[in-house]
Amino acid sequence: MNMFKERLFHPISKISFIILLFIAPLFFSDSNIQLFIFWGINILLAQSINLLSGFSGQISLGHAAFYAIGAYTSATLMIHFGLSIFITIVIAAIFNAFVGFLLSIPARRVKEFYLAMMTLGFGFIIQEIVKEWSSVTGGVMGLSGIPSAKLGTLNFFGIQANMVMYYWLVLVIVIVTMWLLKNFVQSYMGRSFLAVHRSELSAESLGISPGSAKQLAYTLSASIAGIAGALYASQMAYIGSNSFDMMQSIGILIMGILGGFGTLIGPILGAAFLTFVPNKLQFIQDFQLMIYSLLLVISFLFIPNGFAGLLKIRTSLEKGNRINKSIKAIPLKNDGKLLNEKQSSFLKKSFSPILNVKEVVKDFGGLRALNDVTISLSKGQILGLIGPNGSGKSTLVNLISGVYPVSKGEIHFNGKDITNMATHSIARYGIIRTFQDPHNVPTMTVKENLLLGTHRLFKSSLLACTLNANHSLREEEQMLTRVTEIMELCDLTDYADELAGNLPYGMQRMVEVARAILAEPQLLLLDEPAAGLSEGELEELNRLIRYVKNQGIPVILIDHHMDFVTGLVDEILVLESGGVIYSGSVEGMQKDHHVIRAYLGVEHHA
Template identity: 35%
Template sequence: MGTGAPRPSVLRRLAPLLLLLPLLIPRAVDNSYYVGMVSRILVYAMLVASLDLVVGYLGDVSIGHAGLFAIGAYTVAVLTASPTLNTDAYSTIQHWPQLPFLIALVPAIALAAFAGFLLGFPALRSSGPYLAVITIVYGLIIYTFINEQESLTNGTKGITLTPLHLGTLKLSGVNYLYVVYPVLVLVLFVVHNVTHSFWGRAFEAIKYSSVAAECCGIGRSYFKVSAFVLSAAVAGVAGGFFAQLDSYVAPNTFAYSFSVEFLIALIFGGVRSIAGNVVGAALVVVLPDLFAGFADYRLMVYGSLLLVVLYFVPEGMVGLVRRAWLRLRPPDHAAERASLEAQAAGLEVLSRPHPGGDAMALRLEGLEMKFGGLIAVRDLDLEVPRGAVRGLIGPNGSGKSTTVNVLTGLYTPTAGRLYSFGQDLAPLKTHQRARAGIARTFQNLQLFGDLTVLENVMVGLHPSFQASLFEVAFRLPRARREEAEARVRAYALLRFVGLQPAAFDKARNLAYGQARLLEIARALALSPKLLLLDEPAAGLTAGEIQSINGLIQKIKAAGVSILLIEHHMDMVMAMSDDVSVLDFGKKIAEGTPKRIQEDPAVVEAYLGTHKTSSVVV
C-alpha cells in the first residue's frame, strides 16, 4: 500500500511488439502454400470470433453463421468482379459494378450487419432448440438465394475476383497476409474491448439470467439484438476478406456443414477467448492438411474430435492450457486489491436519495395478478413510506414473490396501479424501473456464475456507464475512466456488505451466505431509492442473519426505503417499521410488528383456526 501500482517491467512493455511477428512469416517461410494457410487461418479466426460473440458471450447457439459469412463474401464478389475474368460462355451475371475492394467492403459489412439485425429479433423470443432451428433455416435461405439468383451470383459456377493489388504491388498470394493480418488484429482488438466492458458483462448477464440482467437496468432486447448485429458485422468483414483469399467464391463453401464446422472450431479452441478463436480456426485449416492422406475421413475425425473435446475438455484447448497455467501460478490479485482498497476507502457507496416527489417510496392501489384462473394477488393496497422498512409476510403461496415480480415489471398486473415517489410505474419496463431506482434481490439466487464477484457488482453499475459503443470498442479515454471508476465503486460496495475478501472469486464458487450478500451488493450498485429484499435470509444460519440485519440497518440509515419479504419472524419484527400480512393473495392485516403479532387473523393464517386446533384427539 502507498507505493501505488507496480511499474510494469520492460519486457511487459515490449510485449505488443510480438504482435508484429506474424508479418515476418512470408519472409521466413519460403513456401507460398504454408503462407496461404496462415492467411486462411487469420480470415477464419475472424469468423470464429464473430460466432463467439453470440455463442460464448450471449449463450445462443447459431448454426447459421455461414450465411452471414456468405453475405460478406458475395457482396464483395458481386461488387468487385470484372467480366474479363468471368469470360465463361455460360456466365449468367448481368451486372458488373466493378467497385474497388475497400468500397465494396462497406456494403458487405452493412448488409451482413442488417442480416444479423433481422436474426436478432427471433432470438429475443426464442431460445435453445427453437432458436437453433431459426439460425439453420436462416443460413439455408441465404444459401438458396446465392444458388438461385444466377443473374447476380452466377449460381453454382461461382465468381472469379480480380486479385488485389496496390499499383504494381501484388497484394494477393503470399502478400495477402500483410492485408489480412492488420485487419484481424483490429477486429480482435475491437471484439476484445467490447467483450471486456460493460457491453460484454451485459451479454453475459443476459446469458446467465436475463431476468436479473433486466433488474440491473440492462435493456435485454437492445443488447441481444446488438450482439447479433455486432457478430454479423464481424462475420461480414471475415466474408469480405475471404472472397479475396482465393479470389474465387462459390455457393458450396457456405453450406450448412460450414456453420457446423465453425461451431466445432469455436468449442475446440475454447469460448470467450481470442486465443481460443485462433486455435479453433487453425484446426479447421490445418486438420484437413494433416490428414491429407485420408482426406475422405476428415469429417469423421472432426466429429470424433468434437465428442472427445466436449467430454474431456469442455472448456476447449485454451481453457485447458489456462487451467494448467493457473495451477502452476495461482493468480495474484494482491497489487490490484491494494490499489482498489486504497481508492475505495472512504468512498460514499450509497448516494442519498433525492428529496422531492411523493412521500411514499411505493404505493400500490388495488393490485391484482391473475394467472389464468388462479388469482395470485387480489385487491392489494400497500405503501412503503420514504426511508421506512416495510415488512411483507405471509404463508407460502400467499403472493409475496408475485408482488415483487409485479413491482419489477416481470409480470404485468391484471388490475391496479403502482407508484414510486409519485411516478406511475405502469409504462416502465423492467430495466427502466431499475434505472428509476427500484432494485431487488432474488429469493432463488440469480448470480452471473462465471463472472467474478466484483464483476457481478459491476453489472449492477451498468446504468452508470455513459460511454458509446465506439468509445468502448477503441478504448477511448472516457470508456477506460468509467471502467476504472466502476471497479473502485464495485469494490467499495463489496466492502459495504463485507464481501471484499471474495472480490476476485467466481460468483458460482461462493458459499450460500456470501451469495446472498452479493445479491444485496449488486442491488445496491443501482443506487436504489427503493430496495426490494425477497427473502434475503432464506437458508442462512443465525449468525449470518445477524449480519444481514446489521446490513439492513446500514442501508436504512443511508435513506433507502426497503420492502422486506421474509419468513424469519424475528428478523421481520426486529427490522420493520410496519408489517403487512398476505394470505391467499389478500392483505389480512397491517400495522406495527407488535400489533401484528397479536392479530387473531394473522395467527389464524399461520396456525389454522381455533376450531380445528381445539379438536380433541
Template identity: 45%
Template sequence: MNAVRAWLSALVADWRLGLLLVAALLLGAPWLSPGTVQIASFVLIAAIFAQSINLLTGLAGQISLGHAGFFGIGAYCTGILVKTHGLDVALGVPVAVLLAGLTGWLLSFPANRVRDVYLAMMTLGFGMVFFEIVREWNDVTGGTMGLPGVPSAALRTLTILGVKVDGLGYFRLLLLITAGIVLLMRNLTQSRIGRAFYAIHVSEVAAGSIGIPAGRTKQLAYALSGAVAGLAGALYAHLVGYLGPESFALPRSIEVLVIAIVGGLGSIAGQVLSATLFTFLPERLQVFAEWQFIAYGLVLTFSLLVLPRGIGGLFFLPPRFIRPRALARAAARRAETATLRPAGQGAALEAEGITMRFGGLVAVDDVSLRLEPGRITALVGPNGSGKSTFVNVVTGIYRPSAGRVRFAERDITGLPDHQVAAAGVVRTFQDPRLVPHFTVRENLLLGAHRQFRHTGLAAALALPGATRDEAAQLALVEAVLALADLTDVADRPIDTLPYGTRRMAEVGRALLAQPRIILLDEPAAGLSEAEMERLSQLIRDMKAMGIGILLIDHHMDFLAELVDDVVVLDSGRMIYRGDIAGMRGDAQVIAAYLGDEAAHA
C-alpha cells in the same frame, strides 16, 4: 498445474507478447513457402470467423447454426461490388461488413422471440434461406455456376487503393486485421458491453432487474457477430477469387461452431488455436476427404468428454472482465471514496389494486401497497400467498391483470423490467442469480451498468474516457464491498464461495444499481446467525441512505428488529397491515400463517 496455467494466461494477456508475435510473423513471412502462406491466411480468416461465434454464443449465449449466412453475405457483397461495379476493395469490404452487421441486427428481432432449440432452428433456417438465394439468383450471384473473377491475392489480381497485393502482402494484411479483431474482442470482454453479454447469458431476468436490457443487448451481440463474420467472408472472397454456393452451405456453419466449441467458448486465444487445428487438419486428410467430417465429429466428441471447457480451458484461466488499468486507477482514488454516495432523492412507490391472474388462478388479488423513502416494509405470508408474484408485477416481469404501479408520480405499470430498474426500482431474487465465473467484484460492477456514460466505441477501443468511467464505478464497488463485508473475497469467483456470501453479493449488486426503492425477496433464507446480522446492518445502512425497502422473509425475529410495518398476504389477498406486534396478535394472521406456536410466543 495451476501455476503453469496462470503463467501461460499472463503471457497470452500481455499485449506486448502479442505485438512481438505479430512482428515475428510479419518479418518471418518472406521465408515461408507460398503454399504455407496461403494455409496461414486461411487460418487467420477461420480465427476471425470463430471469434464471431465466440462473441454471440460464448459471451451472449445465443446459439447459431446458420452463421455461414453472414460469412456469405460478406463474401458475395464485396465480390459483387468490386468485380461487377468496379468499387475499390478498401470500400467494398467495409460495405460488406456493414451489410452483414445489419442483417445480424435484423435477425435479432425474431431471435428475441424464441429460445433454446427453437432459436437453433431459426438460425439454421436463416442459413438455408441464404444458401438458396445465392444458388438461385443467377443474375447477381452466378447461381450454381458461382461468381468467378473476384480480385484475388492468390491469383495476383488484387489491387487495394491502387497498390498491387500478392499472397504474401495479403497474409500480412490479414495478420494485422486478425490482431485488431483479437484486441477488440479483449476490450469488449473487459468492458460493460462484454459483462452485459455474460449477464444475459446467465439470466435475462436477473440482468433486467439491474437495468441491463436483454433485447437491446442481444441485438448488439447479433449485429457485432454478423459484422465480424461478414469481415471474415469478405477477406475470404479476396483470397480465393471464386465464390460458389457450396462454400456457404450448412457444413460451413457446423465447422465454425465446432471450431468455437473445441477452442473453448469465451476463450479468445482458444479460438485462434482451434482455428489453426481445424485448418491444417483437412490439409492432412485430403486423401480421405470423404471422412473429414467424421474426424471433426470425433474431435468434437473428445473435446466435450475430456475438455468440456475446450482448448482455452486447458491452457488459459478464464478471462477477467475488468481492465487492469481501470482497477489501478480505482485503487489510486480509493481514499477519495470512503463511503457510498446517497442513492438520490427519495420517492414513494404506490401499487394500487394489483391483481394478477394466470388463467383461472388468481395469484394476487386486489393488493394495494405504498413504500415510503427511508422505511422498511415487510411482506410476509405462507408459501404460495403471492409475495414473489407481487414483486414480479411491481418490477415489470409481469404485466398486471388489473391495477397500476406508480413511482415518483410516474405510471410504470407494465414497463419492461430494465426500464423499471432504470427508474430506480431494483429487486433481488429468492435464489442468488449471479454470473458464476465472475468474481465478487465483477458481479457487483454489473449493478453499475446503467451508470456508465462512455460509448460502445470507447469501450471497444479502450479509450481513456472509458477507463476513467470504469474507475469511478469501481471506486463505488470498493465502498459497497466494505459495506457488505466482502472485501476479503472481492477477487474470488462467486461459484467458489458459500451461499451466504453469494446472498450478500447479490444485495451489494442491487445497491450498486443506485436504487431509490429496493425489493429484497427472502434475502435471509439459508443464512447463519452471523450472516443475518451482517445483512441486517446492510439493510439499516440502505435505510439510512433514504432507500425505501420491501423485505420478504419468513424469519420473524430477523424482521422484528428491522421493519417499520408489516403486510401479510394469504391466497393472494391482503389480510393485515400494521406493526409487527399487532400482526402477532391478529387472529386471522395466526390462523393463516403464524399458527399456535407463534401465538403462544
C-alpha cells in the same frame, strides 16, 4: 502453470509474438502463408460466433450465411465496380451488420431450439438465394475472377499485392478486431451480453434490455463474419455456393465450442485446430466430417469449456488492470462515497410515499394469487412482507418489478404510472430486485458481477467503449471504486476475483444483494435474501440492509426468518392466500389473532 501463463500474457511477450507474426511470412512457403491466412480468417469467424453464441448465448447454426453475404458483397463490388478491397471490406462489414440487425428482429424473440432451427433455416435460405440468383452470384457455377493476391490480380493502392502483403492485411485486421473485441467485452456492454446469456430475467432486473443486447450481438457478430467473408473471397479468387453450406456453419460452431466459448483466446485456438490439423494429417481430411460430428457430440460432455477451459484461460471482463496501468490517480467526483451527489439529493427530498400499489389483483388462470392489495412506502422505510407459503408474497414483488402483468389495479412509483411496464424499464426507474435463488452470472468473477449492478449508470457509447476512450475508462474506474467499497463493506474483497459460481451459497446471496445496491436503487425489493444463510452471514446481511436504510433507500423485504425480519423492518404486511390480513407494527403483529392463526393454525392464548 501460473508462472508460465503470466509470462505468456506479459506485454513484452505479446509484442514480440506479434512482431514474429509479421516477420514470419518472409520465411514461409506460399502454401504455409496461405494456411496462416486461413487461420486469420477462421479466427474472425470463430470470434464472430463467439460473440453471438459464447457471450450472449444465442445459438447459431447458420453462421456461414453471414460469411457468404460478406464474400459475395465484396466479390461483386470488386468485379463489377472495380472497388478497392479496403473499401469492399468496409462495405461488406456494414452491409452484413445491417443483415444481422434485420435477422435479430425476429431472432431476438425466440429461444433455444426454436432459435437453433431458425438460424439453420436462415443458413438454408441464404444458400438457396446464392444458388438461384445466378445473375449476381453466378449460381451453382460460382463467381470467379475475384481480384486475388494469389493470382497477382489484387492491388493495394495501385501496387500489385503479393501473398505476403495479403497476409499482412489479414494479420492487421485480426489484431485490430481482437483489440476492439477485447475492449468491448471488458466494457459494460460486453458484460451485459453474459448477463443476458445467464438469465434474461435477471439481466432485465438490472436495467439491461435483453432485446437490445441481442440486437447488438447479432449486428456485431454478422459484421465480423462479413469481414471474414470479404477476405476469403479475395484469397480464393473464386467462390461457389458449396463454400457456405451447412458444413461450413458447423465448422464455425466447432471452432467456437472447441476453443472455448466466452473467452477471447479460446476461439483463436479452436480456429488453429480446424485450420492446421486437417491440413497436416491426410487421415483426418478423409474422415473430417465424421470427426467434426463426433466432436460436436462429445464436446459438451467432456470439455464444456473447450481448450480454453482445459488450459484454465479466462478472459477478464473488466478494465481494472488496463486502468491501473494508464490513468492513475484521477480525482474522484464523489469523494469515494458509494452514492453520488444526484442520488443523495434525491434522497433528501420529501417524505411522501414513493411507491403506491393500488388495489392490485393478480389471477393465474382461474386462481387468484393476489387479491386487492394496497401498499404505500415512503423513503427510508423498510416494509416486511411475510405470510405462509403460497400467500402471494413473491407474486407481489413480481408485479412491482414488472415480471408479471397485473390483472387489475395500478402501481405508481415516484409519481409515474409503472403498471405493466417492461422489467428493464422499471429497473431503469430505480426499482431493483433480487431473486429467491441467486441469479448471479456464475462464470463471472465477484467483481464483474458487482460491476453488472452498475450497468444502468453507465453512459459511454459503443464507440467509446470499444476504442477505450478516456472518458469511458474513467467511468469504468468510478464504478470499480464503488465496487471496491461495497466489497469491503460486505467482506467480499478477498473473493473479488473468484468466480461467483464457485462461492458458497451464502456468499452468492451477499453478492446478489450487493449487486442490487450498486445499481443505486430508489426502491430495493429483496425476495427471501436470508434463505440458506448461516448465522454469521445473516448478521452481515442485516448490516447491509441497515446500510441501505441509512442511505434513505426504501426496501421491501420478504423473509421467513422472523427474528431477522422483525429486527429490521419499520412496518410489516402479512399476506394469507393472496389477501392482506395484517398491516402495521411488528409488536401488533405478534399479538394479532389472524396472524397467529395463519402461522400456528389455532387461536393462540398468549
